[in-house]
Amino acid sequence: MAETALGMATTLVGSALSVASSAAREEMGLLLGVQDDIWFISDELKMMQAFLRAADGARENTGVLKAYLELIRDLAYDIEDCLEEFMVFIKHKNLVQQLLSLRARHRIAVQIRILKQRVQEVSQRNLRYNAIKLTPSTSSNVTGDMELSRNFTALNVDEAQLVGLDEPKKKLMELIAKSKAPMEHTETDNAGPRVVSLVGMGGIGKTALTKKVYDSKDIREMFSTRAWITVSQSFDQMELFKEMILQLFGAESWDRLLKDHQGQVPEVHLADYLSRRLKETRYLIVLDDVWTIDAWNRIKITFQDGGKDDSCVVVTTRNGKLAEYCSPPSNIHHPEFLGKEEATTLFLKKTNKSLDDLEKDKNTKGIVEKILNKCGGLPLAILTIGGLLANKDTKEWKSIYRQLPWDLATNPSLDSLRRVVSLSYSHLPSHLKPCFLHLSIFPEDFEIEKKHLVNRWVAEGFVADDSTTRTLEEVSENYFYELISRCMIQPSKLDNLGNVKTCRIHDIVHDIAVSISRQENYAAIPGGDTSTMSRRISIRHLSYFASKKLDLVVTGKGASKKKSKAFSKAVEKLSSLRSFSVGTNEIDKVDEMDLLVSFAFPLPSLERLKLKGRLEEIPAWVGKSVNLVKIDLQYCKLKDLKALATEPPNLMQLRLYEDAYSADKLEFDRHEFPNLRFLHLQLGYTAALREVTFVESSTPNMERIRIENSKLASGINGVKHLRKLKELYIWSCTLAKHDILREDVNKHTNRPALQILDCNHTSPEESEVKVEVTESISEPGESSQS
Structure with a gap:
């Protein structure tokens, strides 16, 4: 639909414009002879941005407009990719001399000039084909x-x-x-x-x-x-x-x-x-x-x-x-979703069946339960899907159920349901549309942490500075509550103060989001057939979730190796992939994550990686992904982090959750993790970890450390070596050497903020004592960000 393309194009052009503006100011662009071209691209993007604002009120020629907006969307993707690669190259000290070589200079100059030609062509195409007449309109067809x-x-x-x-x-x-x-x-x-x-x-x-x-x-x-x-x-x-x-x-x-x-x-x-x-x-x-x-x-x-x-x-x-x-x-x-009994009654009425019919056929009963779980108590979904099944033999219901995610996008019988749900998306403001589509990368019926989600939106560049004193994270959190207010996502868990901790997205709404994401080449969530992914090389995000229930790649017998090989080859062709999330429900089986180790790439544009499952060692391709800035690990049971110590070179955020690390000591050695700025440890009380140590000259750019639910019997050592540290947050831990840590922070030249909450302090001479300290150790008049 044109509204979908318009919302994504508007966001992407804004993001590309930000990158182009930064690139245009780099002196290296002048040396390479492309600075004028980058300025031209930047100026044209400003015009496209103005065009898109005007297009939001005039959508008569929806077919032509949609095609034109898709051109702008893909161009914005490529501009952002090319210029971010340019920025990475010129800022990488080891590559500066390489850039001065004739071959490297020529390659970069050619890429940017081709982009300039494409920008010119897209700008002219509206004039040739009259994609849109910029006249006010109160509605679109x-x-x-x-x-x-x-x-x-x-x-x-x-x-x-x-x-x-x-x-x-x-x-x-x-x-x-x-x-x-x-x-x-x-x-x-x-x-x-x-x-x-x-x-x-x-x-x-x-x-x-x-x-x-x-x-x-x-x-x-x-x-x-x-x-x-x-x-x-x-x-x-x-x-x-x-x-x-x-x-x-x-x-x-x-x-x-x-x-x-x-x-x-x-x-x-x-x-x-x-x-x-x-x-x-x-x-x-x-x-x-x-x-x-x-x-x-x-x-x-x-x-x-x-x-x-x-x-x-x-x-x-x-x-x-x-x-x-x-x-x-x-x-x-607030009308409520139907309960199980009411949903079953409504479904049986619509399909002209009875409870006796279900009791006589256990297979049909099982499929009906799955269908009702998919409908999630939404009356319109039950009526529409029930109407689709009413004239079908019950033997066909299983195959129809399996096809529902795809049929929601194409089957005319489900048109009323699709339109009603899509209408909510169409009326989202442009800044919320990509935030909503981002939900498609999570698995169905998944509980999403608010903090994790709002941080992802910021990292994706979806959140704009609103020229107030609010941080980007606070603006992003406002987006989150706006989606709740618009009934696009549902609160799931609340904290003691009534704030939302986690949310869910209704299965039907999730399927619509996945459908739109596929249309927009925003994300791919592969199912049984991974071979088609190799033809969709402009996908920006890839989510893969393996479980026996879903019967995907690593869990089947016989064909699983073939599927794994096809999946790997398809992923290797996704050169624009920014975010890659892989998880398994079989957290204790190493072979569940074996397909990762079989990858023979790095992904040149990959920025965010999340691995959830038993690994024991980091795959080699991870360190070779030079643009990777954020890694989240869970249930991996790694014995050390040496594979990440110097590569990827631009790693800025590292999060280790339950059972991600299995050794008793986590030591950051000299010259390791040179660009790491944020470390988050939440390994659980049963984890083996007892000590975290920072050696002098390690993690020179570390700014924030957050440690939760850990039993640090040997304490946190070497904080005094972290010259750029701004914040140290420790919550619900058993913590030794508390006084030494506090003294290190007090004497720290950067005056970081220290928070120790709900912790037990232990020492050889004492039994455990409950300690709660919140300190902001900054100069008078200064504030500490917690």
């Missing part, structure tokens, strides 16, 4: 079609098939019918009717529930004046006011207005007319599918002065912030 599909689906549900609505219906009727409390208002809306909001993800049944209540006999008797208004993102305010008048006061009132104004009623007169008439009656207005606070403010002028006898406005939305803006907390209803 694609979005309009999606909304029409969504509205038709939501309002045409067979009531006989609805289940689990009795209690929600009762609760919603109580909210609508109750008398308005004297102090019931929000800061922005303190004089109007009672406002009840239903908020939840697309397909959860907000509209179906509200329609059932709206059409009930009790509500019809309670409110003689009613209107059901479908708003949607692309609503026309004039048409919406007209529809309100027709439903609330009848066609005669509209005809009289037209006559009084000679056939042309100004919008402001419609708003005044509605406001005046609504003051005189008790009314119920449903505003279905409101997307933004701006849309709410534009509509509420018609009823903000109130109505008679506890009038009510009901808002359905996918935007939690909007619900909080227009309703007090007591008037916000």
Whole structure:
């Protein structure tokens, strides 16, 4: 879809522009004779950025526009790759002399000049093919079609098939019918009717529930004046006011207005007319599918002065912030996913089956359970997939279930489900779209740590500096909560203060994200057929998860070696790959991760690597990946880190989680880890590690150390040698030599911040003593970042 391409192109051009601007300022560019070309590329990227902003409001020629935006997207990828390689070369001391050689100078100059030609060609192509006319437009055909599909689906549900609505219906009727409390208002809306909001993800049944209540006999008797208004993102305010008048006061009132104004009623007169008439009656207005606070403010002028006898406005939305803006907390209803029993009942109704049918056929029962797990209690998913299966023999259900992730992108029978879910993505602001797509690299039904996710977004370059005092991590965390508010991700675990620690993404939404990621060449999550990956050489991220349940590469018999070889060859061709995450559920089996060792590359663009599974030694190709800056290891049981000590040369972040390291001493020796800035150890109390030592001249650029859940019976030694250390955080550890560590930090020339929380201090003379210390050892007036 054009909206997908537009969102990704906008983000990528911004990222490429940042790299180009930095590269253009390098003196080495002048020496190589390409500085003018880089400045030209930078200037053209600024124009493309302006073009994309304008394109966001004008999307008539969606087919041509999509193709053109894909050209911009791929060009931005290549610009960023080429210029980042250029930056790495000129900053690498060992390569400076090589750059001065004729061959190296020629190669770099040719690459950059080819990029310049491509930029010129892409810029001219819009003129030749008229990809887009930059005229204002309030909506796109694609979005309009999606909304029409969504509205038709939501309002045409067979009531006989609805289940689990009795209690929600009762609760919603109580909210609508109750008398308005004297102090019931929000800061922005303190004089109007009672406002009840239903908020939840697309397909959860907000509209179906509200329609059932709206059409009930009790509500019809309670409110003689009613209107059901479908708003949607692309609503026309004039048409919406007209529809309100027709439903609330009848066609005669509209005809009289037209006559009084000679056939042309100004919008402001419609708003005044509605406001005046609504003051005189008790009314119920449903505003279905409101997307933004701006849309709410534009509509509420018609009823903000109130109505008679506890009038009510009901808002359905996918935007939690909007619900909080227009309703007090007591008037916000969150429809829940169906429970297992309700989901089964709904599925059986749709497929015309019974529980007896399932009990007679255990294979079918097992497939139904898997299908319902995939649907995750989402009513629209159950109805749509159930409708697909209703006319199929139960023997076909297993193969259809296996194809669901792919069919969601292509099967016309699932079009309504795809459109409803995709609509939420289409209406994300451009800065959130790549953040959402990044979720596709995680496995299905995976619990994602908030901290891990927001840090990945920052590392990917998705987070822009907002010109405030907030850090990029704080801005990224705001993106995280915005996706929760928009019902794109679901909170999973909370900490003691009520902050979200982990989140999940609904399986159906995950499948849609994977589908869009494939379209955008953003990420590949290989399944049973890895051979097709070799033809998709512009993929930026690769996630691979091995488990017996998924029956992938390393777990099968017979064909597993063949699959492993095909997978390895395919990966080696992904020259643009930035992020590579490989995991296994069989954490104690070395052969589960053997395919990694068989790789015969380095990946030239790889920046982030996560390995989760038994390895015992680091594969040789890891050290040869010169752009690798971040490595996360878990369950690897490494005996030492010597394979990473000097290679990869640009490694900046190293995280060792549960059982990643099996030795009792972790020593950083002279001249090891020259660019490492952040070390995170969270190995667990059962790990063998007892001591962490930094030898003089090791890790010269180390800035932050975080150690958690470890039993350091021999302490943390040599902190005084870390000249650039800014922060040392120790939490929930058994820690020896506490006083020596504290003294080393106090005497440290860089005055780092020290935090020791929930730790047990041990020494030969003493039993364990609980210690909690938080120290910010900086000069007066300075602040320490924790």
